[in-house]
Amino acid sequence: xxxxxxxxxxxxxxxxxxxxxxxxxxSNIGSNYVHWYQHLPGTAPKLLVYRNNQRPSGVxxxxxxxxxxxxxxxxxxxxxxxxxxxxxxxxxDDSLTGYVFGTGTKVTxx
Amino acid sequence: EVQLLESGGGLxxxxxxxxxxxxxxxxPFSSYTMSWVRHAPGKGLGWVSAISESGSITSQADSVKGxxxxxxxxxxxxLYLQMNSLRAEDTAVYxxxxxxxxxxxxxxxxxTLVTVSx
Numbered sequence: 001x002x003x004x005x006x007x008x009x010x011x012x013x014x015x016x017x018x019x020x021x022x023x024x025x026x027s028n029i030g031s032n033y034v035h036w037y038q039h040l041p042g043t044a045p046k047l048l049v050y051r052n053n054q055r056p057s058g059v060x061x062x063x064x065x066x067x068x069x070x071x072x073x074x075x076x077x078x079x080x081x082x083x084x085x086x087x088x089x090x091x092x093d094d095s096l097t098g099y100v101f102g103t104g105t106k107v108t109x110x
Numbered sequence: 111e112v113q114l115l116e117s118g119g120g121l122x123x124x125x126x127x128x129x130x131x132x133x134x135x136x137x138p139f140s141s142y143t144m145s146w147v148r149h150a151p152g153k154g155l156g157w158v159s160a161i162s163e164s165g166s167i168t169s170q171a172d173s174v175k176g177x178x179x180x181x182x183x184x185x186x187x188x189l190y191l192q193m194n195s196l197r198a199e200d201t202a203v204y205x206x207x208x209x210x211x212x213x214x215x216x217x218x219x220x221x222t223l224v225t226v227s228x
Contacts, residue, residue: 033212035215037155043220044220045207047209047214047215049214050214050216090155090214096172098157102154103154104155
């Protein structure tokens, strides 16, 4: 069940910054941590950002997360060709008592 | 090194059952909340079910409630997903992952493909 809304696509040239938005509600983003995942179909998803703005060990600082109210954003700076992938936000939803994913954003490096 | 290895996928007929397994190693399995997440062809990621460290608390997505059951055997370091009354829309790669609402899903398996078709 996707109740978090993301733009379907985003693009940029190498070196540029791309920002992906994720909009939710008070029962999910507004009251819980948001995490971001990078996914190349056919491979395991990768955790990029957890707890809104924290990076796991090994994730480059080109990836950064932010949160404001019931929306979050993932910024990818210094865009590289290997950043071409699908990106998803996810959070726990208190009303659904389950996790919800964003609709996903496909990032293309031009 | 943390490893998660799913198994049990394959081709199943609509209405049939299938059990997926996820064997964990390289970490204290019984100390981690676990989840199943799926990726249907041409669609986005979708959360399926989660289970607490002890197995006493579970939750499922509405789309699988009453049909799928998550469980774990901490003595075998293995997570399970019993899938009953399978439908075409359950066709997906199923991943197991460690983590919870506060930490996110850090470690993932390689996935196992379930295809529901006659």
